[in-house]
Amino acid sequence: MARDQLHQSHFRRRKLKNLWMQFLMTLATVIAIGPLLMVFFHIVALGLPSLNFSFFTELPAPTGEVGGGMGNAILGSLVMIAMASLICIPVGIGAGVFLAEFPRGSIPRTLRLVIDLLASLPSIVVGLYVYAVLVVPMKSFSAWAGTWALGILMVPIVVKTTEEVLRLLPFHYREAGLALGLSRWRVICSIVLRSRRKAILTGIFLALARIAGETAPLLITAFGNRNWPSGLGEPMASLPVQIYNYAISPFEDWHRQAWAGAFTLVSLVFALNLISRALMTSGGTRGGELGG
């Protein structure tokens, strides 16, 4: 009897402790998410009212005039991100495959070290480097320089995510491919890459989301432009740089547009994140972690 009571009081104490812990965790979550939500609401509240159709289609209005848009900056961002992707995604996936499939030896080890260093470089340093090797010799800011800066930031992310998701595929799938009489090369291309394609895409979208908002390296490479993009050799406007320029200006209307730009940028990054999440969870196979 006494033993039973002891058991019960012990049980109650455990339950209380459990409740208390749950409360603490909820509190921590609120503290962590609260500021994020505040930023988000602020951007929506200030950005959404300033958005209109011409914001996406028009050039910036001349200094001091009301109206105009950031069409050129949005297009410029898209152009530079697309160019960077075109160059860096194949290179990044290639290097990621190499590291995952041929992990032993000194070359992969060195490459991995270089990639890790590259990934940890502050973006302004990357911008500065491109400024020194491209902008200064060419005596001009250019979209090319911006593209390279974004590309250098993108490559290590793509390499690392590709390597990681390929390593998640157990070795026995590769053996199953080899046992079918397929060459190593075909096993990699047609089985390994294919069965992890969604996970690799997820990594790419995350990399895009990461570079879409980069401002510092573009400021000193692509610089900015008040006209429509006309060539990769010219300075080119980009959304983050335009937001920065408008935000530090003294004009009320430009501030409004900066918020509209911020809202657009956040939406874009948000959308990229959503896409990668959707890719990650789609698939619906047993063996869930390999749904990609």
Place this chain on the structure above:
Amino acid sequence: MNLGVQMGGEELSLEKVSAFFGKKEIVKSVSFDVANREVMALIGPSGCGKSTLLRCINRLHEETPGAWVRGRIQLKNLDIYGPAVDPVEIRSHIGMVFQKPNPFPGFSIFENVVAGLTIRGVRKRSYLADVAERSLRAAALWDEVKDILKAPGLSLSGGQQQRLCIARAIAVNPSLLLMDEPTSALDPISTAKIEELLFDLKKNVTILIVTHNLQQAARISDQVAFMYLGDLVEVGSTAQIFTKPTNVQTENYITGRFG
């Protein structure tokens, strides 16, 4: 290379085959023959080198860093470790089914069955559909999946997945099928189904199967080889091995005294 079928001849012949991981000799000078369209069961306690030996036969062993093979393995008339032999090519004549079902992730049932063909560049739709149906029928899976061929291979049950892997292995038309404990991860009903389909399969292919289940070995095999600590202790007809083994170790193992 010429792999013309000779009825009743030797399908596979091992001569003093040793397998190493670095300096460690895991399989020690094993010799035996498997006749055409026969089922040979490879039995022995855990860790005695059964899987390693199996993986020597389709040259998968050498894919592990530091692993190497000594001795001679002949598939029909072909020395598969001969200098002119391409391991990739030889593997397409030897199917393999693993312990754990491993349909390719992200591949549908259909794509899984014909993977060995499509990845090699075979594109003809009608031919692929033909092969898929024939292989799935041979693997006794056709009736269960014929309406869901586009579903992911991994959406099937474990037993169905294993039959899918069998279908995938025989779709490339191998003359020899290596099976490494293909039913050890399955329930009794799935196991029975696979044992049953082996009876049909052996009409066309020679089968070398590793199993821990002695009843299974007795049911399905014509010959049994018993391995212990890397040595081939005894090989003989199934009836002989299970009724009057000549070796004491074999007797102890099959009577359940160890292993």
